[in-house]
Amino acid sequence: MALDVRTMCLGALSKEDASGYELQKNFKEGSFSHFLEASYSSIYPALTRLTEEGLVTCSEQVQEGRPDKKVYSITDAGRDTLKEALSGLPAEDKHRSEFLFFMSFSEVMDADQISRLIDTRIETVNEKFAHIKEAEQEIQTIGQDFVLGYGRAIMEASLKYLRENRHLVEGDLAAPVRTNKKNGGSPINASANTTNHGQ
Amino acid sequence: MALDVRTMCLGALSKEDASGYELQKNFKEGSFSHFLEASYSSIYPALTRLTEEGLVTCSEQVQEGRPDKKVYSITDAGRDTLKEALSGLPAEDKHRSEFLFFMSFSEVMDADQISRLIDTRIETVNEKFAHIKEAEQEIQTIGQDFVLGYGRAIMEASLKYLRENRHLVEGDLAAPVRTNKKNGGSPINASANTTNHGQ
DNA sequence: GCTTCCATGTAATAGGTTACATGATTTG
DNA sequence: CAAATCATGTAACCTATTACATGGAAGC
Numbered sequence: 496m497a498l499d500v501r502t503m504c505l506g507a508l509s510k511e512d513a514s515g516y517e518l519q520k521n522f523k524e525g526s527f528s529h530f531l532e533a534s535y536s537s538i539y540p541a542l543t544r545l546t547e548e549g550l551v552t553c554s555e556q557v558q559e560g561r562p563d564k565k566v567y568s569i570t571d572a573g574r575d576t577l578k579e580a581l582s583g584l585p586a587e588d589k590h591r592s593e594f595l596f597f598m599s600f601s602e603v604m605d606a607d608q609i610s611r612l613i614d615t616r617i618e619t620v621n622e623k624f625a626h627i628k629e630a631e632q633e634i635q636t637i638g639q640d641f642v643l644g645y646g647r648a649i650m651e652a653s654l655k656y657l658r659e660n661r662h663l664v665e666g667d668l669a670a671p672v673r674t675n676k677k678n679g680g681s682p683i684n685a686s687a688n689t690t691n692h693g694q
Numbered sequence: 695m696a697l698d699v700r701t702m703c704l705g706a707l708s709k710e711d712a713s714g715y716e717l718q719k720n721f722k723e724g725s726f727s728h729f730l731e732a733s734y735s736s737i738y739p740a741l742t743r744l745t746e747e748g749l750v751t752c753s754e755q756v757q758e759g760r761p762d763k764k765v766y767s768i769t770d771a772g773r774d775t776l777k778e779a780l781s782g783l784p785a786e787d788k789h790r791s792e793f794l795f796f797m798s799f800s801e802v803m804d805a806d807q808i809s810r811l812i813d814t815r816i817e818t819v820n821e822k823f824a825h826i827k828e829a830e831q832e833i834q835t836i837g838q839d840f841v842l843g844y845g846r847a848i849m850e851a852s853l854k855y856l857r858e859n860r861h862l863v864e865g866d867l868a869a870p871v872r873t874n875k876k877n878g879g880s881p882i883n884a885s886a887n888t889t890n891h892g893q
Numbered sequence: 894g895c896t897t898c899c900a901t902g903t904a905a906t907a908g909g910t911t912a913c914a915t916g917a918t919t920t921g
Numbered sequence: 922c923a924a925a926t927c928a929t930g931t932a933a934c935c936t937a938t939t940a941c942a943t944g945g946a947a948g949c
Contacts, residue, residue, distance in 0.1 A: 498790075498792045498795055499936080499937095500936085500937080503795070506795065506798065506799065509799070514900075514901090515900080515901070515902090516898095516899065516900050516901075526798065527795070527798070529789065530789050530790060530791035530794045530795070531790060531791070531794075531795060532788065532790075533937090534937075534938065534939090535900095535901080535902085536902080536903080536937075536938070536939080536940095537936075537937055537938080539901065539902055539903095540902085540903095543902095558899090558900090560899095560945070560946055560947090561898095561899060561900075561945075561946075562899065562900040562901070562943095562944080562945080563900075563901085564899090564900070564901095565900090565901080577799070577802070578802055581796055581799055581802060581803060582807075584814075585791075585792035585793045585795070585796045585811070586792045587792075587818060588789065588790065588791045588792070588793060589731065589788070589789070589790040589791075590728065590729050590787065590788070590789050590790075591697075591729060591730060591731075591787065591788040591789075592729035592730070592784075592787045592788075593697045593784030593785045593786075593787070594784045594787060595729045595841045595844060595845075596697055596702070596705065596726070596729070596730060596784070597780055597784045598837055598840055598841050598844075599705065599725065599726070599835070599837045599838055599841050600705065600708070600776070600780055600835075600837055601835070601836060601837035601840065602835055602836065602837055603776070603777055603780060604780060608781075612784070615783075619786060636798075636799075636800070636801055637800060637801065637862055637863060638797055638798045638799055638800035638801060638863060639798055640862065640881060641797055641800065641859060641862050641863045641881060642794045642797050642798050644855065644859060644862075644881030644882075645794060645797075645852075645855055645859075645881075646794075647881075648851050648852070648854070648855040648881075649848055649851055649852065649855075651851070652847050652848055652850070652851030653844075653847070653848060655847070656843065656844055656847040656848075660840060660843060660844075663836055663839065663840050664836060664837060664840045682839060682840060682843030682844075682846075682847075683843075698907095698908075698909095699908090699909085713927095713928075713929090714928080714929070714930090715926095715927065715928050715929075732909090733909075733910065733911090734928095734929080734930085735909080735910070735911080735912095735930080735931080736908080736909060736910080738929065738930055738931090739930085739931090742930095757927090757928090759917070759918060759919090760917075760918070760926095760927060760928075761915095761916075761917075761927065761928040761929070762928075762929085763927090763928070763929095764928090764929080894949100895948105895949085896947105896948085896949080897946105897947085897948080897949095898945105898946085898947075898948090899944100899945090899946080899947100900943100900944095900945100901942105901943090902941105902942085902943095903940105903941080903942080904939100904940085904941080904942105905938105905939085905940085905941095906937105906938085906939080906940095907936105907937090907938075907939090908935105908936090908937085908938090909934100909935090909936085909937100910933105910934080910935080910936095911932105911933085911934080911935095912931105912932090912933085912934095913930105913931080913932080913933095914929105914930085914931080914932105915928100915929090915930095916927100916928095917926105917927090917928100918925100918926080918927080919924100919925085919926070919927095920923100920924085920925075920926090921922100921923085921924080921925090
């Protein structure tokens with residue numbers, strides 16, 4: 496079983512019992528939020544199947560003033576299945592960025608639009624950042640700690656790059672440096688003062 | 695038209711004529727490789743449809759000792775369509791990382807496995823890095839430059855984080871620091887010496 | 894009074910992947 | 922001699938997304 500929605504649910508349930516609704520919220524805002532996602536309409540069927548297969552159990556909780564809730568718990572068989580999934584090799588990361596696609600064609604767009612695009616981007620990253628910081632408040636395991644830290648490192652690098660290099664695509668209009676235009680060329684990277692890696 | 699395979703092809707063809715085969719290679723190794731991907735079986739049908747719609751034209755080139763080649767060129771209508779797609783708002787990034795999912799459950803795995811996982815990860819990132827460096831050799835536009843630089847910044851941050859924090863999930867066995875175990879806790883982030891963002 | 898939150902689910906559709914099918918040439 | 926590269930395409934499948942359907946309670 497590869498990393499499909501079912502395995503994601505199994506993983507989340509191995510840490511805490513939850514309903515489908517809570518799982519989705521967790522995927523959207525919790526400690527997985529920066530590298531995984533799943534919608535309601537994939538989670539609910541997944542939970543049904545997991546129950547059928549005996550990997551989770553479900554207990555219906557009647558609530559007042561609120562719809563009934565189905566709380567799922569992982570079973571021993573479920574833990575075994577999760578462990579098995581974890582014994583394989585993880586597939587390579589998939590990163591799909593429309594923002595970067597857009598930026599590839601910066602010369603086709605006007606400077607205003609590009610600025611707005613970058614501003615929005617910075618906002619978005621900052622929001623995700625906030626999610627991570629919240630999730631860090633309730634860290635339960637070292638693994639989660641490591642993973643959240645990873646997300647933070649990436650987002651910090653991302654923000655730094657955007658701040659320092661946005662002038663490249665915005666044209667020289669708002670450029671912070673006023674030296675020879677032809678020298679403003681290649682982007683600034685953190686590595687400039689860092690040791691080499693690989694090769 | 696959202697960012698589907700058709701738009702990706704249109705984007706790539708706006709920079710250079712290419713065959714389906716070459717497009718796939720370009721998506722896999724070129725300047726889009728770190729944030730997009732597409733397989734042959736999605737590219738070929740996409741090109742057929744684009745041709746039907748008049749957004750690209752196709753010229754068959756007979757080759758010796760090699761299968762015939764269908765080289766596609768973008769039309770003016772195609773450029774308009776691309777521009778239109780670029781006038782909307784980009785969807786949020788999607789990042790799917792099985793590696794991080796695995797790491798979330800580091801306590802369920804043994805230290806050896808985790809070390810191997812991280813070693814492999816570092817190798818993979820280094821390989822992608824090499825792709826980017828190659829792609830940087832043949833940069834045509836400022837947009838591409840910006841986008842490749844972005845990829846480099848992220849990968850550098852990623853490698854740095856892995857080197858500096860792998861001991862957290864590997865247990866203290868191979869920890870580079872030998873101070874009080876309870877202090878070895880929270881991950882080191884690049885931001886430690888950097889200005890704050892947001893908020 | 895409107896929007897958001899809680900809460901679960903189905904149906905239709907779109908989108909992509911895997912495997913299949915073929916085959917000559919170059920590189921190791 | 923085997924493997925990888927060049928080159929295009931189809932069929933079956935799987936998975937997930939969008940839209941739909943429902944409805945009370947709490948907050949603004």
